[in-house]
Amino acid sequence: MTDGDYEPIEDYGLIGNTETAALVNREGSIDWACFPTMNASSVFGAILDSEQGGRFAIRPTADYESSQEYLDRTNVLRTTFRTESGVATITDFMPLLGNTGGSAPTYRAIYRKVECIEGTVELGVEFGPPLRLRPRGDAGRTDR
Secondary structure, three states: OOHHHOOOHHHEEEEEOOOOEEEEEOOOEEEEEEOOOOOOOEEEOOOOOOOOOOOEEEEEOOOOEEEEEEOOOOOOEEEEEEOOOEEEEEEEEOOOOOOOOOOOOOOOOOEEEEEEEEEOOOEEEEEOOOOOOOOOOHHHOOOO
16 A cells, blocks of 8 residues: 555556446455445445445455456456465456346446466455445445
């Protein structure tokens, strides 16, 4: 982290589904997401309040270097972690909502696919504010 435990905005990738969006940083953390739509209260808001805002982070427990890229011609974001023992990726996206007759999902979700593609990489997971394992509604202003 940098400057007061906040990542610079240029270190975030954006995923979305035309109704809402989420910001994912190079450290493997979703620090902003509103559900069910963009004008709803935030579920994860660590980009505004790193202690109480809530996040969903998956990252190596050992020292690492990371990078992000979008898969060609998509809004699918891949974060790659390189450690001394191996390489792991997290692929994040939000599916477009379908009509009830199609094969597309009819619910809102964030998908996070985690893969170890070389060697071994031990990962840690943080979901919610520290010591409170849940996301926070309304940009961290409530416990709901």
